[in-house]
Amino acid sequence: MSQQSRNPHPKSPDKAAFEQLLTDLHAERPQHLEDLMQWLRIPSVSSDSRRKDDVQQACQWIATKLGSAGLKVDVMPTEGHPLVIAETPPVDGGPVVLVYGHYDVQPAEPLDHWISGPFDPTVRDGDLFARGATDDKGQVLTHVQSVCQWMSAGNPLPLQIKFLIEGEEEVGSANLERLLPELSDRLACDCVVISDSSQYGDGQPAITYGLRGIATYELTVSGPSQDLHSGSFGGAVMNPAIALCHLLSSMVDSDGVIQLPGFYDDVEDLPEDQRDQWRQLPQSDEAFAKSVGVEQLFGETGYTTDERRWARPTFDINGLTSGHQGEGVKTIIPALASAKFSFRLVPHQDPERLTNQLREHLAAHVPVGVAWDLKVDHGAPGMLARIDTPFARAAEAAIEQAFGTRPVFIREGGSIPIVTRFQEVLGCDCLLLGWGLSDDNAHSPNEKFRVQDYYRGIEASARLWNEIANPPE
16 A cells, blocks of 8 residues: 555544445435536537636635545646646555546537536436536546545545546547656655546446557558549549559458558457456347447458457547538549548557557558658547456445445546556556446537436446455455
């Protein structure tokens, strides 16, 4: 356990006192929901410079919430949006947990696809709809609410809890990543707890122990100095849009296998016991296909859907631009064509090495008559967390008690780049405890968070602090 604590280690509340704390949590549910709705009304879109004051307001809202409960709070300026750093009193000999989350949200567009306003939180059929409901205001607030209830109950926490809540996760966390080394002593902990993901399925909670990494790029192919008439010049010059299509299609074959040189050199085979465990999960390809609106699934040959989503690398085109985009037909050979694309990486794959492999591949496959330029956007490696730790066992117990079902251990196909940096800089364990559902529409119109899971998340969080501080003999 952390050596930084100083105050005498208080006894955890007895069973009756803890049960009263849980009773009080249940009684406070209407206020907990109102708190979340207040926070969601603030349009804290970090990528929109016009929303700078709103982002600052969201930052101040959570800082005030933590401070009013008695935590020591510091709003730390950065070159962008501030960090909120808060902590409960240190505990001599007790564990230290850092809760990470973010108060910024994605843009809400397209606005006409929302049933109710993105910043007008509305409950329908048991779900709370608003931008940021599940990503990440609702999920991080579960931990804030549980700690505030502990503080107000008059029983000192049997461990120290620190909060790090940032305003730039949706734009890459560049300032936090830059500042993390100098904040390492201040944020020192035994374990980082993050709720910014999903349960395995409706009614099946999960502990996520692995995330894929990411590498994103934009490729531009240029040909003639200006757009050309396709009748007068077609057949005489290489069309940049066709050349771009050749390059993109050369990166992956019909079986979903990525064709870059050396791409799979650092990809480890999945252990058979892990594959066996995942096969026991109640996964249905038919139901999954229906949920995303396709008739048939596709992916790398030889792997299940869960294995492809969680633990295999992928290549995806995210956007294509070339030629005439307006109404009607304009028969041209475009001067330029561009594509934005991304790779999801598994642990041990290096984004910088991937960039070198990508450049080598493009140079070898570019058609004659065009030039290409590659813009490297951002990248981060994947991560794995240990599942044989006291923290993971504590989370299992807390989640089972709150949700009524034992959680399963899964990986997640998405990326939270700062998690890997926490492991590297703080040298701590990680717990990824998602209270959301896969159909919560994060980053999409009609984002939602099930109200009952918000309440369960608060209870699971309160139980987690008790379980971490009181491991079984």
